[in-house]
Amino acid sequence: MKSLFTIREGGAANWTLRVITMVAIVGLMLYIPTKWEAGTLNTAIEGLTYMSAAMALNLVLGYTGQISIGHSAFLGIGAYTTGIMVSRWGFSPWVTFPVAFGIAFVIGVLISFPAARIKGVYLALVTLALGLVFPQLATWKKLAWITGGGSGLPIACPATGVSRSCEGTEVPTTGFNIGPKSKGQMQTFEIFGWNPFGDLRRPDNKAAFYYWIALVVAIIVYLACRGVVKSRVGRSLIAIRDNETAAAVMGVNLVRTKAFVFGLSAGLCALPGCVTAIKTGGVSPEGIINMTVRGAITFLIVMVIGGAGSLAGPVIGGALYVFVVDKTGTWADDDKIPGVLRPFFAWSEIPPGDGIFAVLLILLMFVAPRGIAGLWKQYIHRIVRVIPRPAGAIGATPAMATATATPTSNHEGEPQ
Amino acid sequence: MDFSLLLQRVIDGISQGSVYALIALGLVIIYRGTGHLNFAQGEMALFATYCVYQFGEWGIPVWIALFMGMGVGFVVGAVSEVTLIRPISKKSPFAVFIVTLGLFTFLNWLDGAIWGNQQLPNSGVGSKQQSFPDLFPADPEDQFNFLGASIRYERIGILLLVLVITGLLFLLFNKTKFGLAMRAVASNTESAKLAGIRTNLVLMVSWGLAAAIGAVGGVVMGGLNNSVGLGLMFSIFIYGSAAATLGGFDSPGGAVVGGLAIGLIENLSSGYAQKWIGQELKLAVALAIIVAVLLVKPSGLFGTEKVERV
Amino acid sequence: MSMLRVVGLSAGYGPVSVLQGIDLEVGEGEFVVMLGANGAGKTTTMRAISGLISRQGLVEVAGDDITKWSPDHIVRAGVAQVPQGRGTFPELSVEDNMLAGAYVRHGGHDVRDDMHKWFEVFPRLGERRHQRAGSLSGGEQQMLAIARALMSRPKLLLCDEPSLGLAPLITQELFGVLERLNRDEGLSVLLVEQNANLAMHIASRVYLLETGNIVASGTSAELSADDSIRKAYLGF
Structure with a gap:
């Protein structure tokens, strides 16, 4: 295949491309909060949540081949950690992030041991069970003293809101509990006297503040995943997925590696949960749909559409998902559908977002099992081909190595 | 101990469990043939259930509507197998799983797109029926006393229906040539091809049959709930797959036993440990038992252990 | 008319090609043995004839071109195969x-x-x-x-290494049965083997398969007479 341009890895052209990509991404991230209003920012926060959760899920599924339909539980653990610590014990929300990570990490490690013993279909079902049981446990009456039971926990008590009452709950200092000035409520966010957001009681400013928290969390999750994938552990992960027996022979400690990865994945998945709890201003399975199995399925869809086993995949998938769902959210109302598309969607009683994604998911499995990221890698070198550094230097990205290494690995041993 | 209460809970549990057994049977039929978990099993049934509601709107008697619904289910299952599952299964088990997940999402969306996201029948959106068509007499007074327990005709009817279906399946598997072919394909697909069995046809029919059986489960659930909604089959699918897991994914008999056992566990645990378990945690208890079973016996109670070849 | 005629058959798994166009023939009532080392393509030949894998070339059974037929049609045409390893429904x-x-x-x-x-x-x-x-x-x-x-009720029986993993005595008994079937019932047999000694005795003709190509063919006597072949395959 001939490509339009050929450049050398590490050369000037390669660096220029990298810098342009970085500038574009950073520019977009900075542009979103300055120009958009609260509604769009909340959509962006949702997108960042899906990206973070899907990246975390990708560690387990994309790199070890274990199917998990229960990651919503880890997001829920994050949300409840923040909720309980802030509203019951008055901690600052910032503190809850590392604690949530730690709790989810430990639970993830514990779950990884039975998960390592159970295979295939059964593992998928056991993780599904985890996803189902979590909301039930969270609303269990015997745990209501700490989780708030069915009505959940408030971590913000807007004075104007009639829906949520903080009575009976001790709310000494609630950190981001933004509202009229009273004890413990946050009005502005200042770093060393610099006040980037202004009055946080304005919805747009508040949304921008939360957006930045979500963005920082997403970047942390991305860097953590990148760190794992580029490390020795990451390479052993790929070894596990391709052939467990071979990996064991190679000296990869399967149980410990899987436990670490499952724990890390769980811990990282808890972080967007903390963000969601803060943004929603309350924690309950009804209020945060992403901590139910529905959320776990969405993470899976986002990850697979973006590209399982690639770092960029979940980011692409998350962005695309919220974009489509946001754009088509009002299409149940026929007048809101753009004219050209009206004949296709007018018959539908509900917004077509889920249907579009289901079809896209199935189609992608046929044409590009590695998702949009895989498709990109497949076709980008028709335009630009990057010649890797000579042998010895660290060459292709792990994601590329994955894309080429896997397709045959799933088949049964074929006779000669 | 109050005997009549126990009896009532056992009968309710078995009747409830028999619906799980139906979904589990469908899952097992597919798993035996292809080794895949059909995540869309419940949603295929839900589509057929919505169709049965629609047939009821058109004034078609419920039993005829049930058979038509089974036909719809059969077509949905068979078409899915031929157009999606068979081509994708050449790629990887993961791809198959994702495609059934896509099918799950698509079918659920399709139901919503056609029938809306409200519970049906709903006179607000123009339903003629008062409640979802009942297969068996289901008025409040339709019950009889047996050893002090009041037993609803509906419960007995459902149990009998499931027994009849299980019996017919047993005959199909063990007494017909096509059943022999199904068992042969499940046991060794390549040898089945070499024996001249049209494995493609067998798999297509298996998927259709599984979805048709699921449709019965959906109609029964619709009758018990008096309505059909987008979330009707998801929890049933979970219970059904739990039943299949408990019994072993390659054992039809295990699926039935597993379904009944889960129905019993669920009803007895929520009934007798009201304070601790109650309605909220009964699913958790059932699932915890299954995870425990899996840890001791990774292929379920009646499943056969698969030796991993290098 | 020959029972089985294979001309220029090539087959493989996905991008890996195993057979590079082989020709072979089994006459009516004939007992033909195909010898070859591990990985020579014996099983692939059998699978290709039975239609289990996609194939190019020509496969004729009793004069009918079955190259494009599906496995169940081929069985109906009178070709039965005993596959390698467990050929049963356990x-x-x-x-x-x-x-x-x-x-x-x-x-x-x-x-x-x-x-x-x-x-x-x-x-x-x-x-x-x-x-x-x-x-x-x-x-x-x-x-x-x-x-x-x-x-x-096949007209042609394909046997893929039935001796694999069996004790010599049982192998002998098995081959005895195959020989009787061939002699008494007039069944045409194509037997694939690594165990050359035993197979050569009952075969009317022998093919040698090496890395996807037929390298030699002839009656048992002819091949046994060839020194290089005898050393390489028969070990005496």
Whole structure:
């Protein structure tokens, strides 16, 4: 295949491309909060949540081949950690992030041991069970003293809101509990006297503040995943997925590696949960749909559409998902559908977002099992081909190595 | 101990469990043939259930509507197998799983797109029926006393229906040539091809049959709930797959036993440990038992252990 | 007219090509053996003839071009195969295995009669007719696989290394059965083997397969006479 341009890895052209990509991404991230209003920012926060959760899920599924339909539980653990610590014990929300990570990490490690013993279909079902049981446990009456039971926990008590009452709950200092000035409520966010957001009681400013928290969390999750994938552990992960027996022979400690990865994945998945709890201003399975199995399925869809086993995949998938769902959210109302598309969607009683994604998911499995990221890698070198550094230097990205290494690995041993 | 209460809970549990057994049977039929978990099993049934509601709107008697619904289910299952599952299964088990997940999402969306996201029948959106068509007499007074327990005709009817279906399946598997072919394909697909069995046809029919059986489960659930909604089959699918897991994914008999056992566990645990378990945690208890079973016996109670070849 | 005629057959798995255009023939009532080392493409040849994998070239059975036919059609055309390794349905009873073998036939009585006939040929199968096939010994399973193949009343029997993993005595017994079938019933047989010594005795003709190509062919006597072949394959 001939490509339009050929450049050398590490050369000037390669660096220029990298810098342009970085500038574009950073520019977009900075542009979103300055120009958009609260509604769009909340959509962006949702997108960042899906990206973070899907990246975390990708560690387990994309790199070890274990199917998990229960990651919503880890997001829920994050949300409840923040909720309980802030509203019951008055901690600052910032503190809850590392604690949530730690709790989810430990639970993830514990779950990884039975998960390592159970295979295939059964593992998928056991993780599904985890996803189902979590909301039930969270609303269990015997745990209501700490989780708030069915009505959940408030971590913000807007004075104007009639829906949520903080009575009976001790709310000494609630950190981001933004509202009229009273004890413990946050009005502005200042770093060393610099006040980037202004009055946080304005919805747009508040949304921008939360957006930045979500963005920082997403970047942390991305860097953590990148760190794992580029490390020795990451390479052993790929070894596990391709052939467990071979990996064991190679000296990869399967149980410990899987436990670490499952724990890390769980811990990282808890972080967007903390963000969601803060943004929603309350924690309950009804209020945060992403901590139910529905959320776990969405993470899976986002990850697979973006590209399982690639770092960029979940980011692409998350962005695309919220974009489509946001754009088509009002299409149940026929007048809101753009004219050209009206004949296709007018018959539908509900917004077509889920249907579009289901079809896209199935189609992608046929044409590009590695998702949009895989498709990109497949076709980008028709335009630009990057010649890797000579042998010895660290060459292709792990994601590329994955894309080429896997397709045959799933088949049964074929006779000669 | 109050005997009549126990009896009532056992009968309710078995009747409830028999619906799980139906979904589990469908899952097992597919798993035996292809080794895949059909995540869309419940949603295929839900589509057929919505169709049965629609047939009821058109004034078609419920039993005829049930058979038509089974036909719809059969077509949905068979078409899915031929157009999606068979081509994708050449790629990887993961791809198959994702495609059934896509099918799950698509079918659920399709139901919503056609029938809306409200519970049906709903006179607000123009339903003629008062409640979802009942297969068996289901008025409040339709019950009889047996050893002090009041037993609803509906419960007995459902149990009998499931027994009849299980019996017919047993005959199909063990007494017909096509059943022999199904068992042969499940046991060794390549040898089945070499024996001249049209494995493609067998798999297509298996998927259709599984979805048709699921449709019965959906109609029964619709009758018990008096309505059909987008979330009707998801929890049933979970219970059904739990039943299949408990019994072993390659054992039809295990699926039935597993379904009944889960129905019993669920009803007895929520009934007798009201304070601790109650309605909220009964699913958790059932699932915890299954995870425990899996840890001791990774292929379920009646499943056969698969030796991993290098 | 030949029972089986293969011209320029090539086949493989996905991008990996195993057979590079082989020619072979099995005459009516002939007993032909194909010898080759591990990985030479013997199993691939058998799978290609039975239509289990996609193939190019020409495969003719009794004058009919079956190259494009599906596996079940090929069985109906009178070609039965005993595949390598476990060719049975381990979860099914011995009797059900036999009945599954007769899947392409119609008429219950004929089938039952045939089954009893083969139970007389393989008495141990008759004794264990209600047991699960998976519980039989290796030799019994191989016999069951052959009996199952015969239940379709084939004109041509393809046998893929039936001696694999069996004790020499049982292998001998098995080959004896195949020889009788060929002699008494006029069944055409194509047998694939690594175990050259035993196979050469009963074969009327022999093909040598090496890395996907036929490198030599002839009667047993001709090939045994060739020094290089004798050293490489027969070890004497």
